[in-house]
Amino acid sequence: MTDQEQHARFRLDEVIHAPVRFSIVAALAHVEEADFAAVRDAVQVSDSVLSKQVTLLERAGYVEVKKGYVGKRPRTWLKLTPVGEAAFNGHLQALRAIAGQ
């Protein structure tokens, strides 16, 4: 059976499908990069939950994590990788097919 013949639900990305991870990736898809705290506030999760989900996305190769300093303050920047972007676009296509759009 080819991808064309499969039901769209089989094309959903299981890493991105989780609600929190979907929110993280959807938010990062609109920016070049974003501060960890900005993503945490937008997604409305705790630091530890975001950290755990970002680690999973990083392990999947979907998100790049960059640590640095602004003055003396440590800052963590999150960025969607090209692989993550492609996976997210594929996931959206599958959702559109399911939604009948």
Add this chain to the structure above:
Amino acid sequence: MNTIPSDSVDIPLPGDVTAAQARAALSQASSAQLVTPRDLRLLTGFVAGVGVIVGAILYLSWATLSVGNQGGFAISMSLYAAALALLLVIKSRARAIPRGFRRTYNIGFAVTMTAYCSGILWIFGHQSPWPSASVVIPMSIVTAVPCLIAAALVHRTARA
């Protein structure tokens, strides 16, 4: 397709997604927004500020060196460096960078610097007599314009 690591199965698997849930997810994806109006103000201020200080340093280089005021030139260069450092601090306070920002800024900055270098070469190639303010002021404004346009584009694109 990646699979969920075994320690993170915290939601129903994708097989159960209904059309309504898919529509809700699509709506969420299109409305997700990390860039705040504050971020936009900081980033557009940074880009516009770079244009203004590069244009200003072109004018100040002429205004000081054309009358032999080396000390004034050194002070204006110091002020330029301080203003640039301040702008970099302002930019670093933005918590999210909108898509396309770097490309737009890099193009605006490159054109501004090209105008600046051309202006400096032209001004210092015409020292006897030095060009008048009526020529140098428009040149300084033209130098700043590419970054000002880039700032406007960053603002417009991010809000679209």
